Amino acid sequence: xxxxxxxxxxxxxxxxxxxxxxxxxxxxxxxxxxxxxxxxxxxxxxxxxxxxxxxxxxxxxxxxxxxxxxxxxxxxxxxx
Amino acid sequence: xxxxxxxxxxxxxxxxxxxxxxxxxxxxxxxxxxxxxxxxxxxxxxxxxxxxxxxxxxxxxxxxxxxxxxxxxxxxxxxxxxxxxxxxxxxxxxxxxxxxxxxxxxxxxxxxxxxxxxxxxxxxxxxxxxxxxxxxxxxxxxxxxxxxxxxxxxxxxxxxxxxxxxxxxxxxxxxxxxxxxxxxxxxxxxxxxxxxxxxxxxxxxxxxxxxxxxxxxxxxx
Numbered sequence: 001x002x003x004x005x006x007x008x009x010x011x012x013x014x015x016x017x018x019x020x021x022x023x024x025x026x027x028x029x030x031x032x033x034x035x036x037x038x039x040x041x042x043x044x045x046x047x048x049x050x051x052x053x054x055x056x057x058x059x060x061x062x063x064x065x066x067x068x069x070x071x072x073x074x075x076x077x078x079x080x
Numbered sequence: 081x082x083x084x085x086x087x088x089x090x091x092x093x094x095x096x097x098x099x100x101x102x103x104x105x106x107x108x109x110x111x112x113x114x115x116x117x118x119x120x121x122x123x124x125x126x127x128x129x130x131x132x133x134x135x136x137x138x139x140x141x142x143x144x145x146x147x148x149x150x151x152x153x154x155x156x157x158x159x160x161x162x163x164x165x166x167x168x169x170x171x172x173x174x175x176x177x178x179x180x181x182x183x184x185x186x187x188x189x190x191x192x193x194x195x196x197x198x199x200x201x202x203x204x205x206x207x208x209x210x211x212x213x214x215x216x217x218x219x220x221x222x223x224x225x226x227x228x229x230x231x232x233x234x235x236x237x238x239x240x241x242x243x244x245x246x247x248x249x250x251x252x253x254x255x256x257x258x259x260x261x262x263x264x265x266x267x268x269x270x271x272x273x274x275x276x277x278x279x280x281x282x283x284x285x286x287x288x289x290x291x292x293x294x295x296x297x298x299x300x301x
Contacts, residue, residue: 016187032232065145070173070229
């Protein structure tokens with residue numbers, strides 16, 4: 001089973017990198033770009049075949065290592 | 081006073097920390113590699129600055145889960161003093177030994193210069209050789225020094241007097257200009273500035289020396 005984990009800064013946490021990327025896009029002439037937020041994508045292969053158990057295990061991975069839940073949110077996609 | 085300095089792959093202030101500790105205590109610290117599962121009997125553990133594990137994932141995230149950190153957490157629970165400097169502060173937050181997180185500097189630049197700090201209290205094992213309210217100068221050298229915590233945590237830190245050092249001029253966007261914090265028992269200090277890089281006049285400053293001397297006074301065996 002494969003999973004994709006999206007990690008983003010929580011709403012309300014200032015994202016200086018996203019802000020700089022937004023400014024660079026504006027400088028390149030892209031009009032109408034609103035707020036830009038930068039995050040991380042982590043792809044994981046799992047031996048587990050049960051989606052429920054896989055999701056539970058991935059949730060624990062996020063809580064314990066992959067995300068810092070003080071400043072980050074995570075989303076888990078099982079991709080097949 | 082017996083000290084252990086933890087060494088991760090990518091630590092780069094471990095030797096400076098050891099020199100500062102030895103100058104203050106007369107005893108060379110044990111240098112303990114991150115893969116060790118046990119620590120010698122010590123009164124102080126220093127988690128030094130650097131870029132442990134290349135800052136992979138997040139600064140301090142991998143180091144926080146290395147084998148030696150389980151032992152550091154156990155010793156901390158038993159009352160052993162812990163000093164985390166710069167990357168060491170990041171490791172302590174990632175390990176859950178101190179609250180909050182250190183984010184990318186608000187200005188997105190790596191900051192490497194001397195900064196003025198206010199000493200917030202002088203009744204701790206780390207700050208007893210300073211005077212509360214005094215201004216001291218130490219260098220910072222970090223990309224991720226922007227201290228962030230939720231409102232409740234910051235209110236608790238302020239209310240319980242757990243802010244040890246504050247920037248006189250906030251260089252990195254830290255909440256409430258926080259440069260260093262203590263755990264509720266005031267036996268763990270994490271700070272972004274480098275006292276060990278200001279512990280000898282040949283380094284350009286000596287304001288950091290008092291921190292190590294204060295520890296030597298407090299923890300003299």
